[in-house]
Amino acid sequence: MNFYTYKFHTLHTMIIVFKWKHFLETMFLRKLNLSDQEKMFFLSLSEKRKKEFLGIRSALRYIGIKMNIFYNEKRKPFLFPSEKHISLSHSFEKIAIAISSYHIGIDIEKLRKDKIVRIKKKFIRDDESIFIHPNYEEDYLHIIWGIKESLYKLEGGMFYSFLNHYKVSPFYLQNNSCVSCWIIKNSYSKRFYAFYRKIEEYYLVYIIDK
The missing domain is CATH 3.90.470.20 (4'-phosphopantetheinyl transferase domain)
Incomplete structure (x- = not known):
């Protein structure tokens, strides 16, 4: 079965x-x-x-x-x-x-417009809000949340602030796409590439640290 x-x-x-x-x-x-x-x-x-x-x-x-x-x-x-x-x-x-x-971080989230919009100030940086298309805000917010959650898991939860410790570079909404993202540490930053896919009413995000 x-x-x-x-x-x-x-x-x-x-x-x-x-x-x-x-x-x-x-x-x-x-x-x-x-x-x-x-x-x-x-x-x-x-x-x-x-x-x-x-x-x-x-x-x-x-x-x-x-x-x-x-x-x-x-x-x-x-x-x-x-x-x-x-x-x-x-x-x-x-x-x-x-x-x-390899080291990997994964996240899956069900699309919930009301909740994700309500908490966006807790994880969306000013330099991220400028590339979010208002007609597709829900999708962008879920993908960015999933990327930061995956980075958090990749780092082992050592850096807890989704505003200060994780950053997502501008991207266009496209399923099965690759997005540049960063873990921001006190002494240096490290770049990663996140992949996301929409599965039914869920967004799956994963980051592989090669």
């Missing part, structure tokens, strides 16, 4: 988008052999996050990945025993999982 809605490979990376509702009905209550670290992390989560935690691990088992998820000192997840990096995201009925030979 196939319950993923989207799957592709790129740059030694596999990205899969799963149906979240299917997990709630059939998967997340399944018994899993969790490591001691995973059990401790699991017990610290809210009830909602516990369901998501088990759903993601059930998905990994379903696609044949029986390795455990561990977290490094930056709280970035990785698979053990393996040299593969992993990034996770969930939004409403979708879960996105990226497994890569």
